[in-house]
Amino acid sequence: MKILVFNGSPKGEKSDTMHVTRAFLEGMAAAGEQQVKIITAVEQHVEYCTGCFSCMHNGGTCIHDDDMRGILEEILKSDLLIFSFPLYCYGMPAPLKAIIDRILPLSKMTMEKVGDRYEHVGQADYSHLRYVMISGCGFPNSRQNFEPAVAQFKLLFPCDHTILTVPESPMFNAPEAAVVTVPRLQQVKEAGRQYAKTGRIDPDLLSAIYSPMIPEAQYAAIVNGEA
Numbered sequence: 001m002k003i004l005v006f007n008g009s010p011k012g013e014k015s016d017t018m019h020v021t022r023a024f025l026e027g028m029a030a031a032g033e034q035q036v037k038i039i040t041a042v043e044q045h046v047e048y049c050t051g052c053f054s055c056m057h058n059g060g061t062c063i064h065d066d067d068m069r070g071i072l073e074e075i076l077k078s079d080l081l082i083f084s085f086p087l088y089c090y091g092m093p094a095p096l097k098a099i100i101d102r103i104l105p106l107s108k109m110t111m112e113k114v115g116d117r118y119e120h121v122g123q124a125d126y127s128h129l130r131y132v133m134i135s136g137c138g139f140p141n142s143r144q145n146f147e148p149a150v151a152q153f154k155l156l157f158p159c160d161h162t163i164l165t166v167p168e169s170p171m172f173n174a175p176e177a178a179v180v181t182v183p184r185l186q187q188v189k190e191a192g193r194q195y196a197k198t199g200r201i202d203p204d205l206l207s208a209i210y211s212p213m214i215p216e217a218q219y220a221a222i223v224n225g226e227a
Contacts, residue, residue, distance in 0.1 A: 001196070003028070004078040005038040008085030008096030012040050017136035019172035020164070021084040023185040024134060027192025034196070037078075039071060041095035046071070048098055055105035060123045068102045075103070080130045083153070086169065087137035090148040100156065114158075130199070131157040136169025138223070140216035162195060164188070164206070168213050180213040 003025070009015030028034050047064040055062045062068065075081065085092045092100070107120035133153045139145050146165040154161060171177040172185075187209055191201045212219060 001028075001032070001034050001080060002078045003034050003036045003080045003082060004074055005036060005082045005084060006096060006099065007038055007040045008083060008093050010042045010093055010095060011086075012042060014173070015084070015086065016138075016169040016172050017084050017086050017134060017166070019181075019185065020136060020166050020169065020188050021082060021134045023188040024082070024132075024164070024192035024195075027189035027194075028196040029192075030189070031193045031196035037074060039074070041093070041099055044068075044071065044095070044099070046095070046098045046102060049101040049104060053104075053109060056107060056109045056120070056123070060105035062102065062105055064102075068099070071099060072103065072105060075106075075129075076124055076126060079128060080132065082132045082134060084134045087135055087145060087149060090145065091152065092135075092149060130160040131162070132195070133161065133163045134166070135164070136166040136172075138168075138170050140168055140212050140219040142167050142210045160199075162199075162201060164191065164201075165210055167210070168219050171213060171219075177213075184209070184213050 005021060005025070007015060007018055007021070009017055025034070025036055044067045046068050047066050050063070052063060083092070083096065085096050088094075091097070106122060106124050106126060108123050110121045111118045112121055133150070135146060135149055137145050142165050145167070150163055150165065153163060172181050187205060191205055191209060194201050194205070
């Protein structure tokens with residue numbers, strides 16, 4: 001399987017969320033050989049979409065001649081796209097959002113009704129793709145935090161999507177938190193193994209991954225310097 005990972009964190013390799021993503025990939029590798037390519041969004045030269053729609057009329061060629069052309073080629077060569085990002089203002093960070101906006105050349109202006117909504121018809125065949133969202137946040141719970149990002153991801157990729165949200169993610173960069181982060185990463189590895197084998201993750205395992213690693217009040221006190 002060819003896996004393309006988008007590291008959406010402006011911190012690059014120091015990303016809290018990438019600890020989770022790497023564990024997921026390790027779990028997938030345990031189930032079978034994978035080809036993994038990682039694109040760090042902040043390191044790419046990707047201009048902002050201007051909304052001119054030229055790409056949707058002229059066979060997918062954007063007015064910008066930048067790194068996005070190569071990124072689109074990598075997307076179409078892949079089997080699985082993993083979007084790894086920290087939660088910024090209840091959504092994805094700007095460098096990753098710029099890449100998402102620029103996938104417009106994969107579609108035409110022509111639209112068709114799919115279920116209860118209209119979608120653009122593809123200019124390229126990406127029906128084989130599957131999608132995973134892995135997002136961490138600095139708050140001590142998942143409730144009332146990830147919902148906007150999850151809703152957007154489901155609308156962007158309505159088919160074959162899997163979503164992991166992980167609260168208290170700054171703890172993954174804190175060696176002193178290993179007593180709780182190592183077991184959580186083991187759970188994520190198991191999630192990756194299950195996903196590679198079946199394309200699904202046990203709901204109880206997902207619930208465990210979504211849960212705080214330490215009590216919410218304790219985490220908040222540590223962040224606030226009160227513990």
